[in-house]
Amino acid sequence: MADVARLAGVSSQTVSRVSNGSTGVVEETRQRVLAAMKELGYRPNSAARALKAGEFRTLGVILFTLSTTGNVRTLEAITHAAAREGYAITLMPVAVPTQTGVHGAFTRLGELAVDGIIVIMEVHLLDAATISLPPHIQVVVADSDAGQRYSVVDTDQSEGARLAVQHLVDLGHDTVRHLAGPADSFAAQRRTDAWRAVLEDAGRTVPPIVRGDWSAESGYRAGLLLAADPDCTAVFAANDQMALGLLRAFHEHGRRVPQDISVVGFDDIAEARDFIPPLTTVHQDFADVGRRCVEGVLQQIRNQTAEQGTTLVPTRLVVRESTAAPPSC
Amino acid sequence: MADVARLAGVSSQTVSRVSNGSTGVVEETRQRVLAAMKELGYRPNSAARALKAGEFRTLGVILFTLSTTGNVRTLEAITHAAAREGYAITLMPVAVPTQTGVHGAFTRLGELAVDGIIVIMEVHLLDAATISLPPHIQVVVADSDAGQRYSVVDTDQSEGARLAVQHLVDLGHDTVRHLAGPADSFAAQRRTDAWRAVLEDAGRTVPPIVRGDWSAESGYRAGLLLAADPDCTAVFAANDQMALGLLRAFHEHGRRVPQDISVVGFDDIAEARDFIPPLTTVHQDFADVGRRCVEGVLQQIRNQTAEQGTTLVPTRLVVRESTAAPPSC
DNA sequence: CAGCTCGATGTTTACGTAAACACTCGCGGC
DNA sequence: GCCGCGAGTGTTTACGTAAACATCGAGCTG
Numbered sequence: 148m149a150d151v152a153r154l155a156g157v158s159s160q161t162v163s164r165v166s167n168g169s170t171g172v173v174e175e176t177r178q179r180v181l182a183a184m185k186e187l188g189y190r191p192n193s194a195a196r197a198l199k200a201g202e203f204r205t206l207g208v209i210l211f212t213l214s215t216t217g218n219v220r221t222l223e224a225i226t227h228a229a230a231r232e233g234y235a236i237t238l239m240p241v242a243v244p245t246q247t248g249v250h251g252a253f254t255r256l257g258e259l260a261v262d263g264i265i266v267i268m269e270v271h272l273l274d275a276a277t278i279s280l281p282p283h284i285q286v287v288v289a290d291s292d293a294g295q296r297y298s299v300v301d302t303d304q305s306e307g308a309r310l311a312v313q314h315l316v317d318l319g320h321d322t323v324r325h326l327a328g329p330a331d332s333f334a335a336q337r338r339t340d341a342w343r344a345v346l347e348d349a350g351r352t353v354p355p356i357v358r359g360d361w362s363a364e365s366g367y368r369a370g371l372l373l374a375a376d377p378d379c380t381a382v383f384a385a386n387d388q389m390a391l392g393l394l395r396a397f398h399e400h401g402r403r404v405p406q407d408i409s410v411v412g413f414d415d416i417a418e419a420r421d422f423i424p425p426l427t428t429v430h431q432d433f434a435d436v437g438r439r440c441v442e443g444v445l446q447q448i449r450n451q452t453a454e455q456g457t458t459l460v461p462t463r464l465v466v467r468e469s470t471a472a473p474p475s476c
Numbered sequence: 477m478a479d480v481a482r483l484a485g486v487s488s489q490t491v492s493r494v495s496n497g498s499t500g501v502v503e504e505t506r507q508r509v510l511a512a513m514k515e516l517g518y519r520p521n522s523a524a525r526a527l528k529a530g531e532f533r534t535l536g537v538i539l540f541t542l543s544t545t546g547n548v549r550t551l552e553a554i555t556h557a558a559a560r561e562g563y564a565i566t567l568m569p570v571a572v573p574t575q576t577g578v579h580g581a582f583t584r585l586g587e588l589a590v591d592g593i594i595v596i597m598e599v600h601l602l603d604a605a606t607i608s609l610p611p612h613i614q615v616v617v618a619d620s621d622a623g624q625r626y627s628v629v630d631t632d633q634s635e636g637a638r639l640a641v642q643h644l645v646d647l648g649h650d651t652v653r654h655l656a657g658p659a660d661s662f663a664a665q666r667r668t669d670a671w672r673a674v675l676e677d678a679g680r681t682v683p684p685i686v687r688g689d690w691s692a693e694s695g696y697r698a699g700l701l702l703a704a705d706p707d708c709t710a711v712f713a714a715n716d717q718m719a720l721g722l723l724r725a726f727h728e729h730g731r732r733v734p735q736d737i738s739v740v741g742f743d744d745i746a747e748a749r750d751f752i753p754p755l756t757t758v759h760q761d762f763a764d765v766g767r768r769c770v771e772g773v774l775q776q777i778r779n780q781t782a783e784q785g786t787t788l789v790p791t792r793l794v795v796r797e798s799t800a801a802p803p804s805c
Numbered sequence: 806c807a808g809c810t811c812g813a814t815g816t817t818t819a820c821g822t823a824a825a826c827a828c829t830c831g832c833g834g835c
Numbered sequence: 836g837c838c839g840c841g842a843g844t845g846t847t848t849a850c851g852t853a854a855a856c857a858t859c860g861a862g863c864t865g
């Protein structure tokens with residue numbers, strides 16, 4: 148900066164003013180400074196800037212994996228929303244499985260150059276990973292049960308699951324089987340709870356659940372089980388990937404979807420409409436979740452108040468061709 | 477830091493030494509300082525640290541979208557590789573479509589707090605977006621043709637496509653149709669070129685290509701066209717999502733895969749093995765690409781030399797059940 | 806036991822920026 | 836014509852850290 152000032156024949160303060168677009172610099176001087184900046188390839192040092200300003204204009208996103216559609220789509224929305232507000236996004240991946248060596252990665256987290264943090268993972272997993280969120284940092288949690296500790300933005304899992312199961316019940320199915328997500332996921336838990344609630348409210352028997360791990364492969368394995376059960380006429384899968392596995396298993400075992408058996412998914416991933424058959428599923432508005440997360444943290448940062456409310460983003464059922472009335476009807 | 481020093485009864489320099497794990501601090505003093513840090517909730521200021529050190533220990537990743545599997549998987553690998561090296565990742569999304577207002581977002585890019593940049597997008601699109609990478613910053617480009625300007629790490633697209641098409645030719649198909657990716661993608665272009673080369677080398681006719689946009693939906697539309705052509709017995713799709721769309725279109729039109737028509741994809745996404753039927757596809761090692769990108773930038777940063785070589789990551793064909801000999805055989 | 810070395814700690818300084826304040830004009834009002 | 840004001844610019848200072856250098860004392864050597 149000093150070099151630029153010297154070359155332009157002004158003080159460094161004036162360079163600073165130009166670089167920040169402040170008013171109070173006469174046009175001719177401004178041009179001279181800009182020319183000098185260009186000539187010297189001047190690039191403001193954001194470290195110094197952050198030091199001075201006391202803020203980084205950066206949000207940290209803690210996530211466990213990029214392998215689920217939901218996380219990725221939410222992250223994408225967060226990134227764009229943050230960019231609109233002039234904030235950058237720093238990724239903080241968390242490798243829970245191996246407790247060893249992980250600790251080192253996290254101590255850094257505390258000293259990370261961020262003004263706020265958005266957590267896209269089950270908070271209790273965070274605890275398990277012995278990560279402690281640094282104090283005095285604003286946090287918003289997406290897609291999880293954060294207890295009373297943090298502000299939460301989440302899809303209305305219960306509503307979505309209810310829509311899905313009710314749809315199947317309304318079609319005339321006696322009962323609905325459920326392919327659940329992993330037991331340690333609150334999102335999966337809430338979908339399961341809602342599924343059970345709908346069946347109970349409708350006075351139907353509640354069959355045992357089958358559990359998967361969100362992957363298509365686990366859906367396939369579950370499908371092999373369910374295909375062997377002739378009484379099974381409807382399945383509510385906790386996500387679309389597992390539903391894909393179900394579809395393959397049913398196809399391979401001659402169980403026609405939807406004639407013999409109906410399948411509903413959850414998420415409405417882009418590919419769902421091109422499954423065979425196109426999948427009826429619950430649409431989650433990940434973009435909205437991401438946007439609200441950013442809004443939430445920024446608001447907390449600006450007010451310097453940690454809030455704790457839960458914001459629910461509504462879902463909607465997208466009916467395609469994988470559901471129909473049961474064969475007996 | 478000064479507060480901590482006062483509370484522990486030492487100088488701020490000693491606090492600094494403790495906080496950095498430097499040697500030369502007697503154990504008892506160290507404990508006293510640590511206790512003080514804890515009591516005051518001290519958190520080192522990374523802006524000041526970066527200012528002093530002249531580096532941010534952060535890499536920027538420029539990408540256009542998180543909606544393609546490849547980008548996401550590469551990003552994931554980059555993130556983990558960077559974490560291992562003690563570097564954080566800052567996301568710099570680029571919204572090309574709207575030229576308006578975008579500019580503002582990019583000027584920031586030049587002053588971003590990063591030591592190096594990894595670009596996961598077609599470089600010529602970067603140009604089109606009037607983004608200029610700041611000078612004196614090390615850059616590695618993934619998955620693109622960067623001309624002579626940058627160091628490039630890419631999957632060996634040609635080899636992969638060759639494997640796919642050769643596989644179909646070897647099965648006895650007279651020729652192979654090609655569902656290409658968008659025309660402005662170099663990756664798509666290279667896959668198309670390799671497809672044509674194999675056919676020509678084998679002395680087969682080169683049918684016209686059908687073009688999609690990477691989405692399953694575009695694959696479906698292409699599939700409707702191809703299903704109507706009775707001579708079409710084999711299709712090489714430029715990615716798995718489009719292959720999914722093909723499968724649906726063929727299924728809906730009574731064209732059995734693989735008995736009537738063979739389909740090969742590209743990418744080997746996790747879901748590909750649960751398509752109906754499980755998809756034969758070209759496996760890309762995104763993780764390896766990501767890892768090498770990080771290695772590349774870090775090396776450039778450490779040597780302060782911009783390199784320009786291209787590193788190719790090999791592919792392999794994964795044969796599943798969507799390919800077979802043509803019906804006439 | 807003087808002189809020296811070395812380990813532990815303190816003091817000074819600089820990193821690049823921008824806020825706060827100081828200064829210098831030219832111009833309008835009285 | 837003098838005063839005051841405000842626009843344009845310069846000067847000083849502080850942000851939090853860590854390298855470089857300074858200091859101090861204990862232990863060792865000759």
